[in-house]
Amino acid sequence: MNSIIFDVDDTMYDQALSFHHTFRQLVEDSYTYEEIDQIYRTSRKYSEILFDQSERGEISVKEWLTGRIMKACEDFGIPMDVVKAEKFDQVYKQEQNKIELFPEIEELFTRLKKQDKQLAILTNGEEKHQSMKIKQLQLEKWIPKENIFISGTYSVAKPKKEIFDIVASKLGCQPDQTVYIGDSYEKDIVGAKQAGWQAIWMNHRNRTIPLNSPYQPDIEVHNAEELLHYFSE
Template structure:
């Protein structure tokens, strides 16, 4: 592989941890780890359902953020007002400013950088918010800023093919020697495979494989397995 492109959220770091820390701070309920996982998954479901409307400007980013936590809490019988939801989002953003890369991802990026591989990120989300995460993760150490592709900045979100085509043109990709790594089957794997790229599914949430003709080239369940794929299957990390 000559070019390796990464999703950001829940691929390079554990997005759920920031959410769980915020819940513990802001919601006066006692949760088991399993309940926190379910609440997180519910919030992502509601976020994904409104993402296209947010990207299109049909609703504000703040309204989408308010809805995802209030709707998730409603599923679990937890009351939350709009004002409380805004406070939750502010605390969540503060927690996201503490995110760190998985240890094995650091090792992988170091190795790929030393081998002079072309690296990039492609992430869905609002430009300023995703740029904040990229800065916090210190990704410019390995990936130049001109290789940061954020849907809010480029005008197209995964899995739309235009998002992948913009990168192909900018980086002059050889599709057969390009691999994309992401956690969302619908956005990342479907989008990358339809673009003709190789795709690795970072399935550390252990989601079921959807019934579809599209399959990832590799599936990994944690960052260590991701590193092992590049060592053993792609043989480009020593």
């Protein structure tokens, strides 16, 4: 593969850590890691649903960001009103200022750059917020700014084929020589396969593919170490 394109959230770093820290600060410190992780996974499920609604203009970005934690807490019988949800989102973003790359991802970027591979990023989200994460992770050490694509900039998001086509056009890459790496089956794997790209599923949350789905990842890995090993073979 000549072009290797990465998702950011929960692919390059552990997104759950920021959630865990925020939850312990603002909601409850006595929950176990496993209990908070269940709430985190539920919030991610609602985040995907509400993000799509915000993209269609059915709800505001604020309603997406606050709604995901409110709905997750509701499922677990945890009180969470709009005011507290807004505070949660603020602290969650502050915690994301502390995110760090998986060490294996950093090593992978260094190896691929030495091999003269074309590296790029395609991530969903608001331009300002995603740019903050990209800066915190120091991704421009390996990936040029013009190879960084944030859905909020283009008003179209994964898994829509249009955003993948925009990336391919701007990078000048051929679909059969392009691989996309991401953690979300629905957004990353489905989107990449619809665009004719190869797809590697960074499935470190051990999710399952929906029944009767026509799309399958070309490779499935369960942690950053496995991903590094795959590219080292």
